[in-house]
Amino acid sequence: MLSAHVKHTVTIEIAGTRYKMVSDAPPxxxxxxxxxxxxxxxxxxxxxxxxxxxxxxxxMVALGLAEELERQKAARAELESKVRTIVEDTIDRIxxxxxxxxxxxx
Numbered sequence: 001m002l003s004a005h006v007k008h009t010v011t012i013e014i015a016g017t018r019y020k021m022v023s024d025a026p027p028x029x030x031x032x033x034x035x036x037x038x039x040x041x042x043x044x045x046x047x048x049x050x051x052x053x054x055x056x057x058x059x060m061v062a063l064g065l066a067e068e069l070e071r072q073k074a075a076r077a078e079l080e081s082k083v084r085t086i087v088e089d090t091i092d093r094i095x096x097x098x099x100x101x102x103x104x105x106x
Contacts, residue, residue: 015041015054037061 010027011020012034021030040061041049049057 014038015057017054037065040064 005024007022007024008027008030009020009022010030011018012030013019014034014037023030037058041057044057044060052060
């Protein structure tokens with residue numbers, strides 16, 4: 001969770017390059033995120049890492065993470081829609097049953 005008041009300076013390493021960052025996020029969180037990026041870079045394997053420059057490699061990781069984010073957003077929207085439908089149907093059934101009870105039908 002980000003704190004609106006405390007700025008932290010932390011140095012992280014991505015693809016062998018060190019970056020000094022100033023952020024509201026705790027240093028541990030930035031290190032965790034850098035580890036995710038580095039794991040993605042390592043997943044390409046040494047041959048891919050040698051075949052492209054560092055900027056291209058980081059861009060490939062960024063695009064992969066953006067694609068994953070978009071898939072997750074779509075999955076969340078679909079799930080929210082299903083939940084909304086289930087809740088609305090349940091409310092309709094409860095309302096119908098209450099109406100029956102008000103009319104004296106058990």
